[in-house]
Amino acid sequence: MSSPTPRYPLHRLTGQFREPAREVSYRREIAPRVRLESGVAICVAALVFGMFAISDYHYLDAGIELTLLLAMRLVVVVACLALAVAIGRLGDFSRRLWLHALPLWILATGIILIALLRPESLATQVTALVVATIAFYLLIPNLLPVVAFASLYLNLGFLAAAVVMTDIPAVVVLRIGLLLVMTNAVGFFALLRLERLQRTQFALLEEERVQNRQMAEEIAHRKSLEAQLRQVAEQDALTGLDSRRHFMARAEALLRRARHEKAPFSLFMIDVDHFKAINDTWGHSQGDRVLAAIAKTCKHSLRPQDVVGRFGGEEFIVALPDTHPKDALMVAERLQQKVSELEVMESMPDHRLTVTVGIAGGVDEDADLDALIQQADRALYAGKHAGRNRVVMSQDGSGE
DSSP states (O other): OOOOOOOOOOOOTTTBBSSHHHHHHHHHHHHHHHHHHHHHHHHHHHHHHTTTHHHHHHHSSSSHHHHHHHHHHHHHHHHHHHHHHHHHHHOOOOTOHHHHHHHHHHHHHHHHHHHHHGGGGGHHHHHHHHHHHHHHHHSSSSOOHHHHHHHHHHHHHHHHHHHSOOOOOHHHHHHHHHHHHHHHHHHHHHHHHHHHHHHHHHHHHHHHHHHHHHHHHHHHHHHHHHHHHHHHBOOOOOTOSHHHHHHHHHHHHHHHHHHHHHHEEEEEEEEEETTTHHHHHHHHHHHHHHHHHHHHHHHHHSSSOOOEEEEEETTEEEEEEEEOOHHHHHHHHHHHHHHHOOOOOOOOOOOOOOOEEEEEOOOTTTTOOOHHHHHHHHHHHHHHHHHHOEEEEEEEEGGO
């Protein structure tokens, strides 16, 4: 049974993403961390390389060879420190790969030159070479191909220098070569595993971000749907006024506050006169226009704290907090006048819209919303039976 293909395929020898765009995205993601870690690691490597100038006095007497060796160490240290600063500011695997590779080649060249200028310390240099190779792979952040080529240059150059400058048996060269092969194999596969793990972690994190973004979009969409549903439930689709249920909830809250503060509270109901005749004569679309126009007039004629809703059919209802019934009477009469001035009957320009209004209210601490609505409704029907197009004050209970 074959193993499943990974969702984000990686190169077997480099550990990099096979998708160029994803590889570039990964390198940009790690760029800030790599700049910092590379700068620190290169500075440390350069200072360690320069520090071994102390041992040069032990192996070499004052002379041209010592001067050349110290000058070479100084050049390597200064060049590496300058590159560390440059990488800290400009380093980017996706655009300036050469900048990250250059310190490795400079350090490798310096180590090879030590073998040429200090051949008598070959045994010590082999140990330093192994440490430097491991450091190339694991301590200085870089891409695996860059490290592999720099390490190959370092090891082959060192072996060539050792063979040229020292008279060592072939068996010793073979042993050193095998040691370096083993060192490179360990470093290569360790870095390959690290590269694969880091990219796998990045891919999983990227997938999680996509899922989180999709989830956020879905949550936003659901909230939008909830808001739309809430609007449908709370708002009458034709007039834009509060639905009957939403009006009752808001008016009940206003009435409770009025009872608590012992403030006046009024309520009136509005009925469009002869609305059935409008529908039968000019059609329901014209009737809808009439209702929408009256609703707009109500909104513009009332205070922001007043609550107005569509009670059903051609009936509207208004709650007026902190308003005595006598003041509500003036509000209703002003609203009645504005309705009569509306021009919405294009097919019958001589027809004048009228409404009948029934008012209830008072300052009774035991006032009940349903009771007030019933009082306003009785006053409304009294006005309709009296000939319509009038405002009637309830004479029941608190409406007196």
